[in-house]
Amino acid sequence: MDCIINVEKEVDNVIGKFSSVQDKTDQILMDLITNLQKLQRDLIFLSTSNQCELSGIQTVIINQNIAKIRDTISQVAMNHREIHGAVSKVGKVLDKNFISNYSHLTSDTFKQEGLNPYLLNQAIIEHFLRQGMLEIGEELMREAKISVPEEKKNPFSELNDILAGLKKHNVKPALEWIKANKEKLGDRHTQLEFKLHRLQFIEYLRQGVHKQKEMIEYARQNFQSFADDHEKEMQSLMGSLVFLKSGIAQSPYSHLLDPINWNEICDIFTRDACSLLGMSVESPLSVTFNAGTIALPALLNLRQVMLQSSVPSVWTTKDELPIPIDLGKNSQYHSxxxxxxxxxxxxxxxxxxxxxxxxxxxxxxxxxxxxxxxxxxxxxxxxxxxxxxxxxxx
Ligand SMILES: [Zn+2]
CATH class of the missing domain: 3.30.40.10 (Zinc/RING finger domain, C3HC4 (zinc finger))
Incomplete structure (x- = not known):
């Protein structure tokens, strides 16, 4: 934490310098431009009045202006150098506060067995496909000469399209996906389907009173089969219609408009779709990376202690870390x-x-x-x- 504060202090310093230099420079340049514009007007006037030679005073004014331009340039250059000094100081503080070489942290067994580039590349490719970065994933496949079969790629792009739709408050692709996978989803499909229909209804609600007709029609067409299991939620949706004219946002039903509903549906959908495809909800690569980032400070401290007290290496057990590291509740996958x-x-x-x-x-x-x-x-x-x-x- 101290390291971050130290660096932040320097960054603030640079930002402060930047804005003060910018204010100063802007003012100087504006003055200069006004002066030059005035001079330009005078010269134009001279050329139109058939007066070919400059008078003594005019020559002096032009020379003064030239000198002023030179001064300004050197002043701006000096200010720029000042910023440059502050920026390079940030680099030095970064080097001082953060360790950039972590090679000593890899265990010997790891080095001997060697990193399997094929598996690593495959994990990275899967990560990109999961995140919807299909182009990057495919480029890496080409460069690493790894082929991922189409049937493995397609579900990812389909999922990403559906999630992109949900983020834009469009439930149609998700509902179609549920229809296509109804049997495989089993009991889960009704929950998910109702939640999506509910959100579509809320979306109409949000758009206001001119959607009333669509709303009632939508409820009539889609809510009937859920009446038994979701009675209370449906009552709440219907109750909100009373406030449609006066505005839902000021009514006791304002919670229906909370954008969190849409975030929730994205999470629920991802979870159900991943379990259907036999995949973990989170990308294994991000989980590994996050765990490593959390564990790193503890491991660095341990190394420091080992160096100071010349303890013989305790990092010998093959599949075990020398100390227990708590990664927090989110990283607990097994009881x-x-x-x-x-x-x-x-x-x-x-x-x-x-x-x-x-x-x-x-x-x-x-x-x-x-x-x-x-x-x-x-x-x-x-x-x-x-x-x-x-x-x-x-
Ligand atoms: Zn007992």
Whole structure:
């Protein structure tokens, strides 16, 4: 954080200099232009009045003006140099406050195995396709000589078209997509479909009283099949019609116009479409990149400590970081079970086991607590046969 504040201070300094120099220069140049325009008028007057030679005073005025132009140029150049100095200082502060070489952070095993450029390029291409940057994705495919089959590319472009439509408050492409994928979507399709119809209705609502006819017609055509499951929401939509003339924005239904509704539908649609296509909602590349960015400061600190206290390298375990790093709730993809007895996280060889009383302990704890073929639950304490315990899958 301190690094950012240090750099910000310098950037503010540059911005301040820029605006003060700009104000000054603007004023000087304006004065100069006015002077020159006056001189030009005088000269034109001279040439039209058949007076071929300049008078002594006129020569002096012209010479004065030339000198003034020279002065102004050197003054502007000096101001410019001042800005240049401030800008280059920002660069120096950046270098001083941020580390630019991270090569020491890669582990040796990673170096030995080498980075698989094919897989990396594939991940980058998939990321671009997901983000709707099809042209960049295709260019990279050409340059990296990777071919992605059409059937893998098409769903991405279709999804992006639909999302672009939703962002422009157009629900039609999304509704068509739902129709085409009705069977695969199963129960989810009704939820999504109702939400889209609701938004179309709200869109008419937003456009005002002249859309009243369309609105009622739309509700009649599309809402009937949702009457049982979405009764309350539909009542609220119909209730809003009372305020159509006086303005929804000032009515108790103003929340219907909240733009968040459209952001929400984009999220819901992306989630459903991704799960239908068997993809994760977020791009794996952005998830990896974000996780790396969050973890980096902790790893840099660790390296500093290791260098100072000459601790032998602790970065030896193959698939593990030397310290636990908390990436925040958004990066938790799996539930974690920690055994309340042994205080260890469960893993494949030591999975969580549910006892018949409902309490859950790890397999290692279960083996340790078993005496003969009897186990006493450490919590309730029901006596039971350890073979009755069932493994729990997260
Ligand atoms: Zn128990």
């Amino acid at each position: 974690i079970f920690a055994c309340p007895i042994l205080r260890q996280q469960s893993n494949d060889s030591n999975p969580p086991m549910k006892l018949i009383c409902g309490h859950v302990i790890s397999k290692d704890a279960l083996n340790k607590l078993t005496i003969g073929n009897k186990l006493k639950c450490p919590y309730c304490p029901v006596e039971q046969n350890p073979t009755d315990a069932r493994q729990i899958q997260f």
